[in-house]
Amino acid sequence: MAHRPSKKTRKTVLSIGGIAVLAGLNAPAALGFAEEQYYEYKIAQPAYKARYGSWSQLDIPKEFRTNAIHAALLHTGKVLIVAGSGNEIKKFDKGSFDTVLWDPRKNTFKKIPTPDDFFCSGHAQLPDGRLLVAGGTARYERLDGEVERAGGGMRVKNEDPDKAMVLKKGTRFRSPAGVEYVSKFEVTIPRAKRTQEITYNRAGVMQPWKTKVTASEARVFVEATEKGPLSVTDKQAQYEIVGLKGKDGANTYGISEKITLDKQDFQGIRAAYEFDPRAEKYIPVDPMAKARWYPTLVGLDDGRVLAVSGLDDVGVIDPGDNEIYDPETKQWTPGPKRYFPTYPALFLTQGGKLFYPASNAGYGPADKGREAGLWDLESNTFRKVPGLRDADATETSASLLLPPAQDQKVMILGGGGVGESRKSTPRTAVVDLKKDNPVFEDGPDLPQGTRYLNSVIMPDDSVFTTNGAKDYRGRSASNIHKAQFYDPKSNTFRAAAAPRVGRNYHSEALLLPDGRVVTFGSDPLFDDQQNTKLGHFEQRMEVFTPPALHKNGKNRPVLGDGPEELDRQHRATFATDHPERVAKARLMRPSAVTHTTDVEQRSIDLKVDKDRSSVTVQVPRDPSLVPPGWYMLFVTDADGTPSEAKWIQVP
Structure with a gap:
């Protein structure tokens, strides 16, 4: 059966009985005051922070608070937060579209004129550091009973x-x-x-x-x-x-x-733009051939970008008419035909094939396009990869190319049933794509069934996972206030400090150049456990400081002067007063994340040479391993403490 999840929900009436239930639930609140005070004391202790990390909220001026639907880190170090109409039909009707540019170093904000409704668009990093943004909203959905005109x-x-x-x-x-x-x-x-x-x-x-x-x-x-x-x-x-x-x-x-007069789904637009990080503005380019809402854009090894899936100009899921953007010509051409549900996670692998771990963000039949596999774009063949437990619960899951990228392992975490299903799974699984016959193998379970989990690759090769909800869009107050680190080497989780702000649908997380993680957004259906109080969009932002920065933050490795481009040998040399402290180096691609889908982030292991006053890193020449573009260079010490990042452009 085809799935059309609703962005909206019916309002329910709070009865007298419901009020009594709420009063009963609130009665024990005072009894937990002492425990709450002790908890606040405990998480403020240096020893606790050095073991679990800490969270802090940003002070955002009111005029810059927005519904963060999409987020991307630019090579200027600033973060582009895109809302468009932000799932608010009143803003859509007014033509009021938002983009906010946040500078994490200065903690300043700037509004960016937004020419189209980029709500539920797709985006990808381009080789020159611009961000391609394509698709978005042409029309909001109308539910059964709301359609008055055929x-x-x-x-x-x-x-x-x-x-x-x-x-x-x-x-x-x-x-x-x-x-x-x-x-x-x-x-x-x-x-x-x-x-x-x-x-x-x-x-x-x-x-x-x-x-x-x-x-x-x-x-x-x-x-x-x-x-x-x-x-x-x-x-x-x-x-x-x-x-x-x-x-x-x-x-x-x-x-x-x-x-x-049937229910009418969201409809997409064909518009495409490049966001210029230097000029800090959107620049129009040729539109796509097909309108797309909920598309995935994935960078290829030659610097071009593939756009797949999305709802079209009449609200029908695209049958597989994919297309490719060339940043040199600023034009689109037809790509290989293949059907996927909307917002599929597609990872570029060594050799140029794309791997689909079955992760997606909804819209599409439950029995079509839900199987994992390797997609060869040249021959347009798809080799299925078996072994995934809870294969009917991959919607709203997290997935990523595990660090380092040379290992060619992809992980899927959590997920739920198709559409508004109450089903969620704690399952994680990892597939080794270097094997002749790759098969998913179970990883450690999450603490509980989790949808909308955000997962971020860290400079020390761990994966930081945070937030999510057990139920569809956080129904019944099912947000999960937990975070943990996954260690790919030991295949285990370890606990991290708990976030204060709950996040589910329309939430994002990404790594900052200073080694911290920022989280945005959340769009719950309801604000209470009884599902009686209509939800509101979460506009607060939280920043997670990892344990290593609490333990050794004042004595972290430091990279001094160095180039922004590689030499002819694909090397770059940076001054440092203490080269002996550098244990590892990682080249990390900046995120472009939406709906828990981030196909951009990857971490590449670099060969390191040291002398008395500098370190030299060697970047692999394989563009399917290191696609062209701007990257953050982190070095870490033996304890995993990261330096602040240096930006390097890989041709």
């Missing part, structure tokens, strides 16, 4: 080979019976295709060239001008375009698809 797709034909047609938003289409529909978006219909055909008579003699014209086509979502069921139709018919006269009117017309 709506659906209208295929618009153009038979003129000499002229493209642009139909503005609000164009009317009229059926032979006089029923009218109005387009909700502007649409461009390309020129018809003109071809020359050669024909022969019975004697085999070539005849004069014959011209053939094939109509072009584009699709647009339309809505009936009149309310009610009389405008519903499941039959194809030809519609005239009101206002078009003469040749234009004869050559351009509509062909209706199914137009109903």
